[in-house]
Amino acid sequence: MERKENRLGEFELIELLTGEIKNSDPSILRDFGDDTAFVRYGESIFLLTVDTLVEGVHFLRRYPPSAIGWKLVSVNVSDIASKGGKPLWGLITLSLPPRMEVEYLRQLYGGINSALKHYGFSLVGGNTTKGDKLCLDFSLIGVARRVIYRDTPKVGDKIYVSGTLGDSKAGLELLLENRESYTSWERRLIEKHLKPQARLDLAPVVEKLATASMDISDGFLADLKKMVKNYTAVVYTDKLPLSEELKVFCHQRGCNPVLYALEGGEDYQLLVCSDKDLTPYGFTLVGQITAEGKGEIYTPDGRELKAKGFDHLKS
Amino acid sequence: MERKENRLGEFELIELLTGEIKNSDPSILRDFGDDTAFVRYGESIFLLTVDTLVEGVHFLRRYPPSAIGWKLVSVNVSDIASKGGKPLWGLITLSLPPRMEVEYLRQLYGGINSALKHYGFSLVGGNTTKGDKLCLDFSLIGVARRVIYRDTPKVGDKIYVSGTLGDSKAGLELLLENRESYTSWERRLIEKHLKPQARLDLAPVVEKLATASMDISDGFLADLKKMVKNYTAVVYTDKLPLSEELKVFCHQRGCNPVLYALEGGEDYQLLVCSDKDLTPYGFTLVGQITAEGKGEIYTPDGRELKAKGFDHLKS
Numbered sequence: 001m002e003r004k005e006n007r008l009g010e011f012e013l014i015e016l017l018t019g020e021i022k023n024s025d026p027s028i029l030r031d032f033g034d035d036t037a038f039v040r041y042g043e044s045i046f047l048l049t050v051d052t053l054v055e056g057v058h059f060l061r062r063y064p065p066s067a068i069g070w071k072l073v074s075v076n077v078s079d080i081a082s083k084g085g086k087p088l089w090g091l092i093t094l095s096l097p098p099r100m101e102v103e104y105l106r107q108l109y110g111g112i113n114s115a116l117k118h119y120g121f122s123l124v125g126g127n128t129t130k131g132d133k134l135c136l137d138f139s140l141i142g143v144a145r146r147v148i149y150r151d152t153p154k155v156g157d158k159i160y161v162s163g164t165l166g167d168s169k170a171g172l173e174l175l176l177e178n179r180e181s182y183t184s185w186e187r188r189l190i191e192k193h194l195k196p197q198a199r200l201d202l203a204p205v206v207e208k209l210a211t212a213s214m215d216i217s218d219g220f221l222a223d224l225k226k227m228v229k230n231y232t233a234v235v236y237t238d239k240l241p242l243s244e245e246l247k248v249f250c251h252q253r254g255c256n257p258v259l260y261a262l263e264g265g266e267d268y269q270l271l272v273c274s275d276k277d278l279t280p281y282g283f284t285l286v287g288q289i290t291a292e293g294k295g296e297i298y299t300p301d302g303r304e305l306k307a308k309g310f311d312h313l314k315s
Numbered sequence: 316m317e318r319k320e321n322r323l324g325e326f327e328l329i330e331l332l333t334g335e336i337k338n339s340d341p342s343i344l345r346d347f348g349d350d351t352a353f354v355r356y357g358e359s360i361f362l363l364t365v366d367t368l369v370e371g372v373h374f375l376r377r378y379p380p381s382a383i384g385w386k387l388v389s390v391n392v393s394d395i396a397s398k399g400g401k402p403l404w405g406l407i408t409l410s411l412p413p414r415m416e417v418e419y420l421r422q423l424y425g426g427i428n429s430a431l432k433h434y435g436f437s438l439v440g441g442n443t444t445k446g447d448k449l450c451l452d453f454s455l456i457g458v459a460r461r462v463i464y465r466d467t468p469k470v471g472d473k474i475y476v477s478g479t480l481g482d483s484k485a486g487l488e489l490l491l492e493n494r495e496s497y498t499s500w501e502r503r504l505i506e507k508h509l510k511p512q513a514r515l516d517l518a519p520v521v522e523k524l525a526t527a528s529m530d531i532s533d534g535f536l537a538d539l540k541k542m543v544k545n546y547t548a549v550v551y552t553d554k555l556p557l558s559e560e561l562k563v564f565c566h567q568r569g570c571n572p573v574l575y576a577l578e579g580g581e582d583y584q585l586l587v588c589s590d591k592d593l594t595p596y597g598f599t600l601v602g603q604i605t606a607e608g609k610g611e612i613y614t615p616d617g618r619e620l621k622a623k624g625f626d627h628l629k630s
Contacts, residue, residue, distance in 0.1 A: 013417055014409060014443045017424040023437040027403065037439035039404050041458070044356060050406045050454060052444045088342065089354050091365045093408075093452050109332040122338040124352035129367045132447040137408050139365060139454040143356070 034150050035079040035214050036142070047142040049079040055097075055134040063175070065104045067194040069111025072136045075217070077119045077198035078268040080142035082150075082215035084207030087121040087200070091139040095131025119200055145207055150214035150227050153273035157211050159233060159287035160278045162199050162270040164243040165220050166257060167192035169264025170250075185245045196268040205272075205281045212273040219265045221305055224287075225295050227271060232293030234300055237262070241284040262305065349465050350394040350529050351457070362457040364394040370412075370449040378490070380419045382509040384426025387451045390532070392434045392513035393583040395457035397465075397530035399522030402436040402515070406454040410446025434515055460522055465529035465542050468588035472526050474548060474602035475593045477514050477585040479558040480535050481572060482507035484579025485565075500560045511583040520587075520596045527588040534580045536620055539602075540610050542586060547608030549615055552577070556599040577620065 023031050029038035029045070036047040053059055053072050073090070080087045092112070096105075116123060153159075171193030174186050182190060199215075206213045216223050220240070224233065240261040250257040272278060279285060287297075297305045338346050344353035344360070351362040368374055368387050388405070395402045407427070411420075431438060468474075486508030489501050497505065514530075521528045531538050535555070539548065555576040565572040587593060594600060605613075612620045 013420050014411075014424075017421065018438075018441070023439065025437045028437055028439055031437070031439040032441070037404070037406070039439060041359060041403070042357065044359075046456075048404060048406055048440055048456065050408055050440065050442050050452075052408050052410070052442050052452075054410065054444050054446055057445045088356070089352070089363060091352070091363055091454055093365055093367050095367070095369060095450060106332065122340045122343055122346070123333075124338065124343055124346040124354060125363055125365065126333065126347070127365050127367050127452075129369050130372045131369055131450065135410060135446065135450065137365075137367075137442075137452045139406055141361075141363065141456065 029147055030149060035082045036085070038144070038147050045144045045147060047080050047083050047085045047144055048139070049076055049142075050137065050139040051075045051079070052135065052137045061134070063194060065107040066111035066114070068136070069108045069113075070115045070195050072138050073112055073115035073119065074196050074198045075268065076138050076140040077115075077200055078196070078215040078217070080140060081198050081200040081203045082206065082213050082270055083142070083144055084146070084148050084203050084210060084213065085142040085144035086203065087119055087140055087142045089122060089124045089141050090116070092123060092126035093137040094126070094128045095133070095135035096128060097131055097133055100134070119198065148206060148210050148213050150212055151229055153212040153227065153231060153289045154275065155231065155289050155291055157273040157275050157289045158278070158285055159224070159235070159289065160272045160274065160283035161216070161220065161241060161286050162202055162272075162283055163267070164241045164246065165216070165267050165269060166246050166260030166264040167243050168196065168266040168268075169260050170246050172266070174249075185248060189245050189249060193266060196266065198268055199270050202270055202281065205278065205283075206270065209274045209276045209278060210272045211275060214271050216267045216269050216271050217265060219263045220267070220271065221262045221297065223271055224297060227273065228289060228293075228297065229295040230292060231289045232291045232296045232298070233287055233289050234298050235287040235305060236285070237299050237305075239284065239286050241286075344462055345464060350397045351400070353459070353462050360459045360462060362395050362398050362400045362459055363454070364391055364457075365452065365454040366390045366394070367450065367452045376449070378509060380422040381426035381429070383451070384423045384428075385430045385510050387453050388427055388430035388434065389511050389513045390583065391453050391455040392430075392515055393511070393530040393532070395455060396513050396515040396518045397521065397528050397585055398457070398459055399461070399463050399518050399525060399528065400457040400459035401518065402434055402455055402457045404437060404439045404456050405431070407438055407441035408452040409441070409443045410448070410450035411443060412446055412448055415449070434513065463521060463525050463528050465527055466544055468527040468542065468546060468604045469590065470546065470604050470606055472588040472590050472604045473593070473600055474539070474550070474604065475587045475589065475598035476531070476535065476556060476601050477517055477587075477598055478582070479556045479561065480531070480582055480584060481561050481575030481579040482558050483511065483581040483583075484575050485561050487581070489564075500563060504560050504564060508581060511581065513583055514585050517585055517596065520593060520598075521585065524589045524591045524593060525587045526590060529586050531582045531584050531586050532580060534578045535582070535586065536577045536612065538586055539612060542588065543604060543608070543612065544610040545607060546604045547606045547611045547613070548602055548604050549613050550602040550620060551600070552614050552620075554599065554601050556601075
C-alpha cells in the first residue's frame with residue numbers, strides 16, 4: 001500500500017483521499033465521480049459543480065480575456081446541461097497576480113456577464129484573493145427533475161453526440177501557432193476552443209430521454225470510456241460528426257480528422273445514451289452499448305479503440 | 316471616472332465590476348456584500364458562500380497541514396453560522412504546486428475530514444488542478460429558516476460578541492516568531508489562529524434572536540463598521556472579552572490587549588445585534604446602536620474609534 005502510494009501522483013492521491021470520505025448523509029445521491037454532485041433537499045434535486053481555469057494550464061495570458069470569462073461560465077454550465085439540469089446560481093473566486101491591467105479585468109468580467117446572460121442565471125457571490133497566476137474558480141448550483149448519471153446506460157442503448165467533435169483541439173493548435181492572421185474558417189475553429197457553447201439548449205432532451213449522459217471535456221473516447229466502464233460498446237468511427245473546418249484543417253496538414261474527433265478535448269458537446277431516437281434533436285448516432293463488460297470500445301470491424309485523452313496545454 | 320479607476324487596485328475594481336452585475340432574478344434575496352448570498356428555492360432559503368486559503372497569503376507551508384484543512388472548512392462554516400444557518404454540502408478546489416509531499420496531502424485531507432465530521436456535513440464534489448502555490452478553495456451551501464443580514468440592526472439594539480477577541484492575532488504573531496518551543500498558554504493562542512472554531516453552536520441563538528449578524532474575520536472594529544454602516548454605535552471598550560492568555564501575552568510585550576481585541580483579525584467569533592439579552596447564551600454585551608448615521612463608532616466617553624482592520628500575513 002505505502003509503496004503504491006509513493007508512486008502515485010498528487011492527483012491520484014487526492015482521488016484516493018477523496019474516496020476515503022464516506023458520505024453517510026442520505027441527502028447525497030451521488031458525490032464525486034460524475035459531472036456534478038446530486039443532492040436532494042425536500043422534493044428538489046440540486047446539482048453542484050465546480051471548475052477552474054488556471055493561467056498557463058488552461059489558458060495563456062494573451063488569449064482574449066472576455067473569452068476566458070465566457071469559458072469559465074460555459075464549462076460549468078456544460079456540466080449542468082449534461083445532467084439535463086438548469087443552472088441557478090454561481091459563485092466565483094478570482095486569484096489575482098500583482099499588477100493586473102484594469103482593462104483586462106474589465107473584459108474578463110464582460111465575458112463572464114455575457115455568458116451569464118446567455119445561459120440565463122446569476123452570479124450571487126464570490127471572493128477575491130492574491131495569487132501568483134490568474135486563477136478563476138467557479139461553483140455552480142443547478143436543479144434537475146430526475147437523476148441522470150454518466151455511467152448508467154443499458155445494454156442495447158444507442159450512443160449519441162451533439163454538434164461536431166475535434167474542433168476545439170484543432171482550434172487550440174491554431175491558437176498555439178500564434179500567427180499574425182487567420183482565415184475565417186481557422187477563426188471559427190479557434191472560437192470553438194476559446195468560446196465553447198455549453199449545450200444547455202439540449203438539456204430538456206437529456207432530461208426526457210437519456211439513460212446516461214455526460215459532457216465531453218477530456219475527449220470523446222476518454223469520456224466514453226468512463227460512461228461504458230461496466231459495458232462493452234461499439235463506435236461507428238465513420239459516423240463521427242466532423243465539421244467542414246476540421247476536414248480542411250486536417251487535409252492541409254495530412255492528419256486524420258477522425259483522430260481529432262476521438263481524442264480531442266474540450267469540445268463540451270454532450271455524450272448521451274438512450275433507447276430512443278435522438279437524431280431529430282440534432283444528435284448524431286455514433287455507437288451502441290453491446291454487452292456488459294469492462295469498458296472495452298470497438299470499431300464495427302472489431303478493432304479495440306484505446307483512449308488517450310486530452311491533458312490541456314501540457315498534453 | 317476613468318481617472319478614478321486607474322487609481323483603483325484590482326480588488327476595488329472587482330468590487331466595482333461585481334457591483335455592475337444587476338441580478339433581476341427574484342430567487343436572489345441578497346447577493347454580494349454579506350457573509351453569504353441568500354437565495355430562495357420553493358419554501359427554502361439557501362446560503363451560498365466561498366472562501367479561499369492561499370499559501371503565502373493566508374498560511375505558510377510550514378504550518379501543520381491538518382490545521383490548514385481544518386481552517387479551510389471552518390472559515391466557511393463560520394459564514395453560515397453567522398447567518399443562523401446549517402451547513403449542508405461542500406465543494407473543494409485544490410490547486411497543487413509540483414512535487415507536493417504525499418504525507419502533507421494526507422494530513423491536509425485529515426484536517427478537512429475531521430472538520431467535516433465536527434460540523435456535521437459532507438463534501439460532495441471538487442476539482443484538482445495544477446498551480447504554482449497551494450491554493451484551497453471551498454464553496455459551501457447551507458440552509459436557513461429566515462434571512463439575517465449583517466447591516467440591518469435597529470436603533471437601540473445591543474451589540475454582542477461571542478468568545479474572546481484578539482487571540483488569533485496574538486497567535487499569529489507567536490507563530491511568525493517561529494521558535495523552537497512554546498509554552499502551553501502560547502500554544503493555546505497559536506491554536507486559536509491555526510484551528511479556529513466556527514461558532515455553529517451559536518447559530519440557533521442567531522437564528523432566533525439576531526436583528527443583524529456577521530462573523531469577525533477582518534477584526535472587530537472593521538467588521539462592526541460594516542454592520543453599522545447606516546448607524547452610529549457606541550462600544551464599551553472596557554467590556555471587550557479578553558482571554559487570560561491574551562492578557563499575559565500583552566503584559567509580557569507591553570502592548571494593549573484592547574487594541575488586539577479591536578483590530579485583530581480571524582477570530583471567527585460572532586458579532587450580533589439584538590433587542591434581546593444574549594448574555595445567557597455566552598455572548599458578551601459590548602455596545603449599542605445609538606442612532607442612524609454613517610458608521611461612526613464611539614467609546615462611551617465620546618472618542619471616535621477608527622477601524623484599521625486586518626490584512627492577513629501582509630498586514
